Amino acid sequence: MVLLRNITLLFCLFWSHQVFPxxxxxxxxxxxxxxxxxxxxxALPALAGLSTVYLKDKKGLWQFTKSLGSAVAVTYIxxxxxxxxxxxxxxxxxxxxxxxxxxxxxxxxxxxxRYGWAYGAPxxxxxxxxxxxxxxxxxxxxxxxxVLGGAAVGIGTTYLFTTPYQKEHYELTFSSGNDIxxxxxxxxx
Numbered sequence: 781m782v783l784l785r786n787i788t789l790l791f792c793l794f795w796s797h798q799v800f801p802x803x804x805x806x807x808x809x810x811x812x813x814x815x816x817x818x819x820x821x822x823a824l825p826a827l828a829g830l831s832t833v834y835l836k837d838k839k840g841l842w843q844f845t846k847s848l849g850s851a852v853a854v855t856y857i858x859x860x861x862x863x864x865x866x867x868x869x870x871x872x873x874x875x876x877x878x879x880x881x882x883x884x885x886x887x888x889x890x891x892x893x894r895y896g897w898a899y900g901a902p903x904x905x906x907x908x909x910x911x912x913x914x915x916x917x918x919x920x921x922x923x924x925x926x927v928l929g930g931a932a933v934g935i936g937t938t939y940l941f942t943t944p945y946q947k948e949h950y951e952l953t954f955s956s957g958n959d960i961x962x963x964x965x966x967x968x969x
Contacts, residue, residue, distance in 0.1 A: 824903060843943065851938070862876050883934065884911070887934075888900065896944075907931070
């Protein structure tokens, strides 16, 4: 798990370093922000999905699939239903909610909900960076309401479908003494 997290962070640092030497100062910064946000919005759910595979957590993989799939579906239904224009007045509309933010927060909230805050806190930090990249990247594609809506959809669908991970679901104990033998069985739900 730590290895996957470190690989993701190294990839993001490498990617952002490759973007910097291309443009003037402001353009370069905005392009770098947007590019790193693009990578992280894929890396976070990929890390969440790979975590379930690494831990052989089939139940978690199914929960992640349901939460991410429903987050994407809800996002696109809202985008086309609301059809909010983008801040720079692009004609495509569909600004609310931010899809990048939805996907990033879906991955981050899954890691937190399923495996705890030790994994969730850094993931939420990276997801917040994705949201920031949507606000400050090239052409200012979203406003605060768009990224808050995306975060709410990503976190909300995760909490609908995901339960905390329990590695040991049962415990069997045995003890003896003075010709007495006891067998204990405990199940965790």
